[in-house]
Amino acid sequence: MAATRQVNIAIIGAGGVGKCFLAQLEQLAARRPTPKIVLCYIASSKKAVYSADHAPIALSSAIATLAASSQAPLGLPGLADFLLSSGAHKSVLIDNTSSQDIADAYPAFLRRGISIVTPSKKAFSGSYQLWQDIFSASAESGACMYHESSVGAGLPIISTLRDLVDTGDEVTKIEGVFSGTMSFLFNSFAPASGTGGGKWSAEVAKAKALGYTEPDPRDDLNGMDVARKLTILARIVGLEVESPASFPVQSLIPAELESAASGDEFLARLPEFDAQMEATKAEAEKEGKVIRYVGSIDVATKEIKVGLQKFDRSSAIAGLKGSDNIFSFYTKRYGANPLIIQGAGAGGEVTAMGVTSGLIKVISYQS
Numbered sequence: 197m198a199a200t201r202q203v204n205i206a207i208i209g210a211g212g213v214g215k216c217f218l219a220q221l222e223q224l225a226a227r228r229p230t231p232k233i234v235l236c237y238i239a240s241s242k243k244a245v246y247s248a249d250h251a252p253i254a255l256s257s258a259i260a261t262l263a264a265s266s267q268a269p270l271g272l273p274g275l276a277d278f279l280l281s282s283g284a285h286k287s288v289l290i291d292n293t294s295s296q297d298i299a300d301a302y303p304a305f306l307r308r309g310i311s312i313v314t315p316s317k318k319a320f321s322g323s324y325q326l327w328q329d330i331f332s333a334s335a336e337s338g339a340c341m342y343h344e345s346s347v348g349a350g351l352p353i354i355s356t357l358r359d360l361v362d363t364g365d366e367v368t369k370i371e372g373v374f375s376g377t378m379s380f381l382f383n384s385f386a387p388a389s390g391t392g393g394g395k396w397s398a399e400v401a402k403a404k405a406l407g408y409t410e411p412d413p414r415d416d417l418n419g420m421d422v423a424r425k426l427t428i429l430a431r432i433v434g435l436e437v438e439s440p441a442s443f444p445v446q447s448l449i450p451a452e453l454e455s456a457a458s459g460d461e462f463l464a465r466l467p468e469f470d471a472q473m474e475a476t477k478a479e480a481e482k483e484g485k486v487i488r489y490v491g492s493i494d495v496a497t498k499e500i501k502v503g504l505q506k507f508d509r510s511s512a513i514a515g516l517k518g519s520d521n522i523f524s525f526y527t528k529r530y531g532a533n534p535l536i537i538q539g540a541g542a543g544g545e546v547t548a549m550g551v552t553s554g555l556i557k558v559i560s561y562q563s
């Protein structure tokens with residue numbers, strides 16, 4: 197079949213980020229009539245919508261159509277066959293899940309010329325071999341791989357760091373607050389201005405309701421989400437970090453809840469352990485300080501740190517608001533004054549923005 201100036205899109209994952217992405221995609225398709233953007237496949241874990249002739253799925257009603265569908269999702273190799281059989285000019289997979297299985301299949305999609313855009317961290321913080329396979333498959337086939345929202349949601353973190361590295365700057369240190377959930381929790385639970393703040397477990401429930409947490413909030417509270425982000429940033433600056441388990445990470449999961457069978461059981465039992473975090477907060481208050489969950493990468497020593505630290509109430513990190521992240525990039529060019537990026541680091545809309553901007557880059561890329 198002759199290639200047409202059309203971009204065919206398959207979306208997997210229609211949760212908090214997926215729904216916001218669909219709304220942004222609808223606006224994008226209306227703003228940019230050429231090349232034609234066609235959603236030809238959408239799936240959650242149990243359902244899918246697609247047709248053999250790749251007929252466009254209406255963007256405005258895609259979520260409702262998916263909810264009402266009785267079609268089962270295609271397997272991943274079948275999905276790649278389906279996308280490629282349309283003859284479209286470009287095919288793009290949007291992975292809005294946090295599935296490791298889907299992440300593991302990225303090299304196979306890329307090798308076949310299917311570009312990928314995702315907010316997921318799984319592919320880039322899994323094994324170092326997977327990281328290498330992904331970028332070598334992309335380089336070989338010319339298919340694009342964008343994952344801006346895997347660190348700092350829509351904030352321009354991945355693009356900025358890649359620009360620093362690609363233009364020959366030398367990054368010496370990266371430090372800051374890398375989790376929207378952790379930022380929201382400590383900004384609410386231990387605010388810099390005065391005392392107050394709700395119970396720790398109530399703030400955790402709020403962070404989940406606001407769409408800041410990972411699908412399983414334990415992935416935030418055990419520090420793994422931050423460790424994954426630091427793994428990604430460290431790899432971009434050239435450190436061959438094997439996995440997020442390669443360096444120490446402070447978990448905020450009470451020992452008694454480490455064996456909770458599910459995220460729901462964990463959340464239900466968390467109020468029993470509120471006193472533990474109260475004690476940590478009180479200890480910092482005695483010194484006139486507040487606690488915050490931070491991370492850092494020292495490039496020369498290859499040391500990566502993730503955990504709680506005490507901060508003066510007047511410091512920039514203590515004064516963050518809401519789900520704000522802050523990233524300080526220390527480089528040879530920027531000298532003693534780091535390049536700083538700050539803003540919301542979680543939430544459906546800002547995360548979807550990083551996915552939509554990746555899709556725009558794929559569409560604009562002349563292959």
Ligand SMILES: NC(=O)C1=CN([C@@H]2O[C@H](COP(=O)(O)OP(=O)(O)OC[C@H]3O[C@@H](n4cnc5c(N)ncnc54)[C@H](OP(=O)(O)O)[C@@H]3O)[C@@H](O)[C@H]2O)C=CC1
Pocket residue numbers: 208209210211212213214239240241242292293294295297298315316317345346348349376407408409410411541542543544547
């Ligand atoms: N929320 C945020 O602020 C941010 C999120 N991210 C990343 O964005 C991604 C999505 O997060 P979010 O939208 O909040 O998560 P949600 O839990 O709200 O949504 C996840 C979606 O993925 C689907 N899904 C999960 N596993 C599979 C699978 N194996 N096959 C098909 N579909 C699957 C779920 O389907 P079902 O409902 O059927 O299970 C659901 O539709 C994650 O990787 C997260 O790390 C990144 C930055 C910020």
Ligand SMILES: N[C@@H](CC=O)C(=O)O
Pocket residue numbers: 345346347348349374375376377378408409410416421541542543
């Ligand atoms: N759960 C994550 C979402 C964005 O990466 C966070 O809280 O930062």
Ligand code: NA
Pocket residue numbers: 344345346347348349350351352353354550
């Ligand atoms: Na980002």
